[in-house]
Amino acid sequence: MSYTHTFGEASGRNGKKRINTLVMKINAREPEIVKIRIAARTIRKGGTVAFPTETVYGLGADALNEEAVKRIYVAKKRPPDNPMIIHVANKEEVYKLARKVPKAAEKLMDSFWPGPLTLILRRSKVVPDITVAGLDTVAIRMPDNEVALALISESKTSIAAPSANLAGKPSPTTAAHVIEDLAGRIDVILDAGATRIGVESTVIDMTIDPPQILRPGGVPYEELKRVLGKVTLHPTVLTTKIKHLIRVRSPGMKHKHYAPNATVIVVEGNFGAVMKRVQGLADLHMKKGKKVGIMATDESKSEYHADAIKSLGSRKNLTTAAKRLYGLLREFDAEGVDIIISEGLVTKGLGLAIANRLRRASGSNVVKA
Numbered sequence: 001m002s003y004t005h006t007f008g009e010a011s012g013r014n015g016k017k018r019i020n021t022l023v024m025k026i027n028a029r030e031p032e033i034v035k036i037r038i039a040a041r042t043i044r045k046g047g048t049v050a051f052p053t054e055t056v057y058g059l060g061a062d063a064l065n066e067e068a069v070k071r072i073y074v075a076k077k078r079p080p081d082n083p084m085i086i087h088v089a090n091k092e093e094v095y096k097l098a099r100k101v102p103k104a105a106e107k108l109m110d111s112f113w114p115g116p117l118t119l120i121l122r123r124s125k126v127v128p129d130i131t132v133a134g135l136d137t138v139a140i141r142m143p144d145n146e147v148a149l150a151l152i153s154e155s156k157t158s159i160a161a162p163s164a165n166l167a168g169k170p171s172p173t174t175a176a177h178v179i180e181d182l183a184g185r186i187d188v189i190l191d192a193g194a195t196r197i198g199v200e201s202t203v204i205d206m207t208i209d210p211p212q213i214l215r216p217g218g219v220p221y222e223e224l225k226r227v228l229g230k231v232t233l234h235p236t237v238l239t240t241k242i243k244h245l246i247r248v249r250s251p252g253m254k255h256k257h258y259a260p261n262a263t264v265i266v267v268e269g270n271f272g273a274v275m276k277r278v279q280g281l282a283d284l285h286m287k288k289g290k291k292v293g294i295m296a297t298d299e300s301k302s303e304y305h306a307d308a309i310k311s312l313g314s315r316k317n318l319t320t321a322a323k324r325l326y327g328l329l330r331e332f333d334a335e336g337v338d339i340i341i342s343e344g345l346v347t348k349g350l351g352l353a354i355a356n357r358l359r360r361a362s363g364s365n366v367v368k369a
């Protein structure tokens with residue numbers, strides 16, 4: 001399967017540029033080596049490859065090749081001040097990319113890698129400026145996914161990979177989402193089906209003591225506290241006033257993120273009150289002629305009236321909610337919904353990442369019920 005797409009502003013001085021995107025279905029558990037080699041050759045030549053991880057699909061390029069990394073920024077229309085996570089297939093690589101690896105970081109690697117945890121460390125000289133957007137630090141993780149690990153190993157380099165969506169959009173949890181955003185803009189897409197977790201990795205800053213979570217994700221805060229003792233949460237994790245923060249340590253924080261085309265409103269609070277408020281807001285906007293979607297849960301979905309109602313699953317099952325979140329946001333967009341009103345869930349475990357993404361997707365449009 002092959003897609004061609006024309007794009008203007010991202011193509012530089014030579015006018016319009018087309019890329020033929022090769023889409024290959026690949027076995028998630030035992031990836032066919034022939035397909036991995038085609039993708040790895042693309043990485044080695046400085047091209048771009050979208051691949052599955054356990055969290056979301058990533059858009060990869062050789063982390064140590066400036067031109068290659070530049071292609072990621074262009075394809076995603078990513079702001080140049082937003083650094084990338086470097087993906088490795090073995091721990092030794094960390095000591096090449098970072099100039100200092102604290103004991104606590106080693107403890108986390110032993111406990112959670114491969115897995116959805118990204119460590120921020122002091123950067124070594126081998127990492128080009130463009131990969132880390134000029135910062136003195138570098139973000140590194142080892143994904144828990146056979147296709148990703150095979151691709152990194154076979155590429156014989158480390159792979160810089162942000163989520164494989166257009167900048168600002170919800171992250172892709174299927175290859176179809178990647179195709180929707182990036183077909184014609186990247187070289188290869190490896191399609192291994194839906195990702196297991198559905199929200200991105202936890203990003204933790206290990207350059208300070210105690211370490212600080214910059215972005216909650218697949219490895220819960222509680223788990224990190226159990227291993228490290230003391231961990232803090234960056235104030236932006238659950239803030240509703242991101243725009244007003246003066247000093248932003250994770251540069252990605254200040255950009256619009258995870259947002260569908262529709263306006264998102266999140267209603268948080270006690271479940272009964274939340275349901276009432278969600279329906280009230282839906283009625284108000286439908287009266288104004290808007291097409292309204294409600295992101296409900298199994299416990300509430302049959303109680304609502306709106307143009308589209310979708311469920312994150314049971315309120316008790318955060319694993320399912322995380323897995324469904326981005327796909328549902330994209331579905332509402334596909335159905336032309338103007339406003340998505342979402343129930344908030346608990347902020348424990350994976351719930352903290354879900355709450356953070358919903359708040360960011362809404363641009364901090366959070367209503368307390």
Ligand code: TXA
Nearest residue numbers: 055057058083084137138139162163200201250251252
């Ligand atoms: O699960 C994930 O982490 C996925 C998969 C593909 O691995 N990747 C991902 O990458 O979510 P991205 O680029 O969409 O988000 C990475 C976040 C951004 O908010 C970025 O600003 C932050 O990590 N980040 C990267 N390098 C950093 C650094 N040196 N210091 C602070 N934050 C950094």
Ligand code: MG
Nearest residue numbers: 162163164171
């Ligand atoms: Mg992203």
